[in-house]
Amino acid sequence: MSDLKISGLHKHYGSFHAVKGIDLEVPSGEFTVLVGPSGCGKSTLLRTIAGLEEASAGRVEIGGKDVTWARPRDRDIAMVFQNYALYPYLSVYENIAFGLRARKVAAGAIDKRVKRAADMLGIAPLLQRLPRELSGGQRQRVAIGRAIVRDALLFLFDEPLSNLDAQLRDDMRVEIKRLHQELGRTMIYVTHDQIEAMTLADRIVLLRDGQVEQLGAPLDLFERPATRFVAGFLGSPKMNFLAATVTEGAVVLSDGTRLPLPPGRKVREGQAVILGIRPQHIAMAGAGALPGHVRVAVVIELVQPTGSRVHVNMPLGGTSIIAEFAAHDVTAPGERTTIDIDMNRAILIDPQSETVI
Numbered sequence: 001m002s003d004l005k006i007s008g009l010h011k012h013y014g015s016f017h018a019v020k021g022i023d024l025e026v027p028s029g030e031f032t033v034l035v036g037p038s039g040c041g042k043s044t045l046l047r048t049i050a051g052l053e054e055a056s057a058g059r060v061e062i063g064g065k066d067v068t069w070a071r072p073r074d075r076d077i078a079m080v081f082q083n084y085a086l087y088p089y090l091s092v093y094e095n096i097a098f099g100l101r102a103r104k105v106a107a108g109a110i111d112k113r114v115k116r117a118a119d120m121l122g123i124a125p126l127l128q129r130l131p132r133e134l135s136g137g138q139r140q141r142v143a144i145g146r147a148i149v150r151d152a153l154l155f156l157f158d159e160p161l162s163n164l165d166a167q168l169r170d171d172m173r174v175e176i177k178r179l180h181q182e183l184g185r186t187m188i189y190v191t192h193d194q195i196e197a198m199t200l201a202d203r204i205v206l207l208r209d210g211q212v213e214q215l216g217a218p219l220d221l222f223e224r225p226a227t228r229f230v231a232g233f234l235g236s237p238k239m240n241f242l243a244a245t246v247t248e249g250a251v252v253l254s255d256g257t258r259l260p261l262p263p264g265r266k267v268r269e270g271q272a273v274i275l276g277i278r279p280q281h282i283a284m285a286g287a288g289a290l291p292g293h294v295r296v297a298v299v300i301e302l303v304q305p306t307g308s309r310v311h312v313n314m315p316l317g318g319t320s321i322i323a324e325f326a327a328h329d330v331t332a333p334g335e336r337t338t339i340d341i342d343m344n345r346a347i348l349i350d351p352q353s354e355t356v357i
């Protein structure tokens with residue numbers, strides 16, 4: 001059964017077309033992440049699901065019920081925003097209890113639910129404090145607590161972690177994932193952070209310019225991107241894109257470098273392509289040749305250590321490519337070295353349509 005079904009959804013703000021015909025079905029219990037660059041329509045889509053924006057066309061069903069014209073409070077949803085929006089003069093306890101009191105839930109039941117949520121989120125000792133006496137991460141937990149006590153069918157999150165520093169964001173990401181495992185509820189989570197999308201999602205919906213660019217399991221999108229946009233959006237550092245021409249069964253870069261054609265691609269002689277190589281699929285050349293890899297001589301340009309890994313820039317095919325090596329593969333700018341590129345995992349893109357071949 002699907003908890004959410006969106007059909008042919010459009011949203012106009014005046015003459016601006018923000019959501020351009022979205023169809024989406026979310027099965028019960030799934031963690032769906034809406035991801036995409038700033039301004040692509042993620043919040044608009046989420047707010048339309050919540051009923052905070054009115055759809056211009058199309059249909060929204062929640063739990064099998066058409067709610068396209070229903071008020072937010074009649075939609076069986078709970079929402080967590082980026083700016084936690086806590087009531088400053090109410091204690092943590094009362095902030096969490098607020099929605100339940102408004103719904104006239106019995107005091108005993110409220111107490112049980114608030115305490116259970118506080119336990120799950122590790123904020124039980126803070127229940128009597130005011131929001132201003134909390135850290136940013138603690139406030140965010142209260143905002144999440146307020147949503148989970150609602151026991152709604154659908155949980156909606158709009159960039160709930162973007163105000164937190166990197167360390168706290170990592171911790172809270174784990175908390176949210178754990179919460180989903182414990183509650184087993186359907187969650188729709190908006191972020192522009194591809195790491196959050198990859199780590200949290202059962203399924204990613206990658207939006208671009210008000211439309212779904214690609215939808216699937218995180219690894220599907222990562223390993224089988226349908227377009228250059230998807231290939232470039234997911235993965236860090238970003239995938240390398242090199243202009244090339246197919247010549248005599250090889251991919252020839254603009255500087256004349258010949259690389260073997262990745263197997264199974266339908267290309268014709270003389271065809272212009274864009275070769276896509278992930279930084280993780282380039283290795284420092286070792287003692288023996290690796291199957292499917294091609295060996296290329298390069299000069300190191302720039303070295304960025306990140307701790308366990310190191311990101312290394314080097315010129316290839318008329319551009320600067322980036323590779324990710326293990327930190328012990330020490331190199332220095334100006335050094336000549338050889339790399340192994342895994343051509344089996346490289347992709348070819350049609351430069352006109354920007355779709356993967």
Ligand SMILES: Nc1ncnc2c1ncn2[C@@H]1O[C@H](COP(=O)(O)OP(=O)(O)OP(=O)(O)O)[C@@H](O)[C@H]1O
Nearest residue numbers: 013016018036037038039040041042043044045192
């Ligand atoms: N109330 C509004 N009136 C007019 N235009 C709007 C309104 N709200 C959003 N927009 C426009 O609609 C587009 C989509 O906005 P939206 O907030 O959904 O983007 P987003 O994907 O959530 O971006 P971000 O990652 O920056 O939050 C943007 O171009 C935005 O300027």
Ligand SMILES: [Mg+2]
Nearest residue numbers: 042043044159
């Ligand atoms: Mg937004």
